[in-house]
Amino acid sequence: MPELPEVETVVRTLRPQLVGQTIRAVWSSGLPLRMRRRVDEAAMRTACIGARVGAVARRAKYILVELERRGRATGTLLIHLGMTGRLRVEARRAPKAKHTHVVWTLSGGNQLRFLDSRRFGWVLAAPDVHGLPELARLGPDALARLDGEAFAQGLAKSSAPIKSFLLDQRRIAGLGNIYVCEALFRARIHPRTPARRARGKARPLLRAIRETLELGIANCGTSFRDFVDANGEPGTNLDALLVYGRTGEPCQRCGTPIRRSVDGGRSTFFCAGCQRR
DNA sequence: AAAACACCCTGCCTGC
DNA sequence: TGCAGGCAGGGTGTTT
Numbered sequence: 001m002p003e004l005p006e007v008e009t010v011v012r013t014l015r016p017q018l019v020g021q022t023i024r025a026v027w028s029s030g031l032p033l034r035m036r037r038r039v040d041e042a043a044m045r046t047a048c049i050g051a052r053v054g055a056v057a058r059r060a061k062y063i064l065v066e067l068e069r070r071g072r073a074t075g076t077l078l079i080h081l082g083m084t085g086r087l088r089v090e091a092r093r094a095p096k097a098k099h100t101h102v103v104w105t106l107s108g109g110n111q112l113r114f115l116d117s118r119r120f121g122w123v124l125a126a127p128d129v130h131g132l133p134e135l136a137r138l139g140p141d142a143l144a145r146l147d148g149e150a151f152a153q154g155l156a157k158s159s160a161p162i163k164s165f166l167l168d169q170r171r172i173a174g175l176g177n178i179y180v181c182e183a184l185f186r187a188r189i190h191p192r193t194p195a196r197r198a199r200g201k202a203r204p205l206l207r208a209i210r211e212t213l214e215l216g217i218a219n220c221g222t223s224f225r226d227f228v229d230a231n232g233e234p235g236t237n238l239d240a241l242l243v244y245g246r247t248g249e250p251c252q253r254c255g256t257p258i259r260r261s262v263d264g265g266r267s268t269f270f271c272a273g274c275q276r277r
Numbered sequence: 278a279a280a281a282c283a284c285c286c287t288g289c290c291t292g293c
Numbered sequence: 294t295g296c297a298g299g300c301a302g303g304g305t306g307t308t309t
Contacts, residue, residue, distance in 0.1 A: 003302060035305060083303045118286045120303050160280060176302050
């Protein structure tokens with residue numbers, strides 16, 4: 001479900017509720033999550049119980065809850081929301097909603113809860129998560145200061161459609177289907193353009209990506225179906241989308257009806273007038 | 278090595 | 294009202 005702006009929104013709403021809290025207990029449903037992997041409850045307990053939350057950060061679409069003991073960093077709780085993952089902070093006595101898979105009890109009397117109906121999300125805790133392949137293979141964060149020249153060189157070496165290129169988290173990390181469609185529209189690049197042919201547009205494309213993501217964050221995320229932040233609030237970015245989900249509506253730049261195609265099994269929205277092959 | 282595809286899972290919406 | 298089919302913003306492993 002969530003892409004970079006949604007994850008950033010969750011992190012921002014989570015941070016004030018978690019930092020300074022000590023984790024007292026951990027529970028998990030035992031059901032398998034992403035790739036049929038179960039949460040390693042023993043490792044989770046070892047890393048979390050008695051630890052204090054020092055910071056809450058984001059790397060691409062991952063949430064990092066930094067743990068410390070006696071003021072020293074001792075580990076990280078790593079969370080990926082997948083498609084339908086949600087984090088909520090609720091009173092300990094509040095009933096556990098359906099699809100609750102992990103619960104961390106906090107010193108203040110609340111619980112952090114991870115819910116995920118489709119179970120495409122992932123949760124783990126470890127002393128050092130940075131060497132894990134999940135994080136190690138990520139490309140530069142899409143909101144980091146990106147090197148336009150390096151990005152252009154990456155484009156030049158790939159024949160994949162530009163949409164696939166941008167969705168590949170090893171190239172640039174944090175974009176998903178919605179924001180890729182939006183960024184390509186802003187940059188006037190057809191989604192099926194071979195990456196190497198978009199090389200000359202590397203800088204405008206990076207600018208479009210940044211604008212798209214910053215707008216998404218300013219609007220607290222896109223709530224297309226059911227995205228909500230850690231307080232249960234939906235974002236308002238749906239209204240700001242220019243092409244995604246707008247099949248048949250006139251392009252806001254040229255009036256051509258927005259088209260939908262399917263690429264690699266995923267919906268693509270674009271304007272055939274502005275985004276020429 | 279890179280690109281294309283199948284797969285993981287539930288919920289919701291559409292059309293019959 | 295029920296049911297089948299299609300669709301969904303994620304990543305990963307396997308095949309080509």
